[in-house]
Structures are given as C-alpha cells and as structure tokens.
Amino acid sequence: MSNFSFWLSSDVCLRFTRPRSSTTAADASGEDVILKWGLLLVPLTTFCLGTWQVQRRKWKLDLIAQLASRISSEPIPLTLDPMELKELEYRPVKVRGHFDHSKELYILPRSLVDPEREAREARQLTSHPENGANVITPFYCTELGVTILVNRGFVPKKKLKPETRLKGQIEDEIDLTGVVRLSETRKPFVPENNIEKNRWHYRDLEAMAKVTGAEPIFIDADFKSTVPGGPIGGQTRVSLRNEHMQYIITWYGLCAATSFLWYRKFIQKIPL
Incomplete structure (x- = not known):
C-alpha cells in the first residue's frame, strides 16, 4: 500500500512538473x-x-x-505689393530716393560680412572678427512715394554714433540697389529688441516701421552703395x-x- 502511494505521488509530481518546464521553454523561445x-x-x-x-x-x-x-x-524695380514681396526675398531690386539719417536704427552685435576675409581665416585656427552694428536708415522712394527701411551696412562699434561718420551721411538723391529681406522671428537665446534704447537684435519689420514711420519693407544695400566714411554695404549673408x-x-x-x-x-x- 505504501509503495502504491509513493508511486502515485511520484506520478502526480511528474505530471505537474513536465508541463511547467515545457511552458517555461516556450516562453523563453x-x-x-x-x-x-x-x-x-x-x-x-x-x-x-x-x-x-x-x-x-x-x-x-x-x-x-x-x-x-x-x-x-x-535688379528689378521694387514692388509695394505685400504678396509679391513675400516671393522676392534675396532678390535684387532698385529704388531712387534719399535717406532720413535722423531716424537710424542699429542691429547689433554684428560682424563684417567679408567673403574674402572669411575665406582667409577659414584656414586659421582662430579669427577675430570686428564687432559692430548694421545701420538701418529710412529711405524715401521718390518714384514710389513711400518710405522704406534700408540696411546701409556695417559700422564698427567706435563708429556707431552718426557724428563719428558725418562724411558718410549722404543727403543727395541717389539710385540704390539692394536685396529684399523679410521680417524674422527671434531665435532661441537672442535677446528681445530694446526699442527704447534703439538696440535691435533681429529684424522685426512691423516694430521698425512703427518707430520710423516707414513701410514694413526692408532691403540690404549692396556693396556698391558704400561711400567713404559710411557703412559698408553688402551685408547679406x-x-x-x-x-x-x-x-x-x-x-x-x-x-x-x-x-x-x-x-x-x-x-x-x-x-x-
């Protein structure tokens, strides 16, 4: 009787043990x-x-x-159509008129865009570009009857004040060529524009136009617009x-x- 009980219990254990190891193997597989x-x-x-x-x-x-x-x-004649202007960024345009130097704006800090210098310094371990600002000046277009904003170009920090570069403050009516630029949004880590202190860090055409009384139309003057003692044009990167x-x-x-x-x-x- 005891042998039968032992055999029965062993058989039961084997019956329960075999499926469990089989299930484990299947799960692992x-x-x-x-x-x-x-x-x-x-x-x-x-x-x-x-x-x-x-x-x-x-x-x-x-x-x-x-x-x-x-x-x-x-270059083509500047258009005043906002929809056309949106399609003309980086497109050269030509205008005729005169500057209003009494309402200059300054985008800073900026370094001089000089492809030849940048090509030379690219082969060097270090470079020391001069810091300064881009001078934005209202420009009355006599043929269009509107005032736009013109980035006249780069001036070093020591020449930021207009009285330090009077020879470059041309008063005559001139023909001007530049490329259309659109408004831009503030990038991360770029400071907010300080309108009261006239310190601009990015192109906010609506705000710039409101301050100067110009239309929200902006062009970068080309390098040929540079005059002795004035901002250096051609600052479009x-x-x-x-x-x-x-x-x-x-x-x-x-x-x-x-x-x-x-x-x-x-x-x-x-x-x-």
Whole structure:
C-alpha cells in the first residue's frame, strides 16, 4: 500500500512538473523571437533616417543653388505689393530716393560680412572678427512715394554714433540697389529688441516701421552703395547651414554597426 502511494505521488509530481518546464521553454523561445525581431528595428530605423538625410541634403543643395542664382540676378524695380514681396526675398531690386539719417536704427552685435576675409581665416585656427552694428536708415522712394527701411551696412562699434561718420551721411538723391529681406522671428537665446534704447537684435519689420514711420519693407544695400566714411554695404549673408552629410555618415554608420551586432548575435549565435 505504501509503495502504491509513493508511486502515485511520484506520478502526480511528474505530471505537474513536465508541463511547467515545457511552458517555461516556450516562453523563453517566444521572448527570444520578440527580442530578435525587435532589435532588428534599430538598424532598419537608422537606415531610414540616413536615407531621409540624403533627400534632405539634395533639397538643401538645390535651395542654395536657387539662392545663389537669385541674388546674382539683374535688379528689378521694387514692388509695394505685400504678396509679391513675400516671393522676392534675396532678390535684387532698385529704388531712387534719399535717406532720413535722423531716424537710424542699429542691429547689433554684428560682424563684417567679408567673403574674402572669411575665406582667409577659414584656414586659421582662430579669427577675430570686428564687432559692430548694421545701420538701418529710412529711405524715401521718390518714384514710389513711400518710405522704406534700408540696411546701409556695417559700422564698427567706435563708429556707431552718426557724428563719428558725418562724411558718410549722404543727403543727395541717389539710385540704390539692394536685396529684399523679410521680417524674422527671434531665435532661441537672442535677446528681445530694446526699442527704447534703439538696440535691435533681429529684424522685426512691423516694430521698425512703427518707430520710423516707414513701410514694413526692408532691403540690404549692396556693396556698391558704400561711400567713404559710411557703412559698408553688402551685408547679406546667404549661406545656409548644410550639415546633412554629417548626419548621413552618422545614421548609416549606426546602421552598419547595429546590423553587424545583430548578425553575430542572432545568425551566427556568437555571444556578445
């Protein structure tokens, strides 16, 4: 009787024990499958991001080419149509009129845009660009009958006050060529414009127009507008950041590395 009881209890234990280990193995196998295909998403995702950056780089190069072509095109008469102006940023325009130097505005801090100097300093470890401001002056267009805003160009800090550059404060009616610029929003970490102190840090055309009584139309005067003793024109920076190649290398590099690790782990079964 005791032997039968022992056999019965052993049989019951075996019956309950076998399914449990079988279930555990099945669960472990299922987890391995989920892990295997889940981790495959990493190289797939990085490959997609790298491919997306290839397309972004192509778009950016096309945009840079368009801007270069636009800024070098022949100047056209300035239009007052707001809808047309939105399509003319970086487009050269020509106007005739005279400045009102009594209402100068200053965008600062700024450094001189000089492509030749920047090309020389690009080969150096350090550079020391001179700080100053861009001088924004109302300009009455005699043919259009309106006052617009003109970025006459760069002046060093020591020449910020108009009385230090009287020779450059031209009073005659002149023909002026420049490129259309639109209003811009404040970027992160850029200070707010201080209207009371006449310290502007970004182009807020509505505010500038309100202060000077001009229309919210803004052009950067070209380098040819520079007069001895006055601001240096041609301060339009048209270069766009193009870091997409770095992103392409990064994403495709991660794709290659994670693909290799996945292959060793799940195909070759080599412990990592």
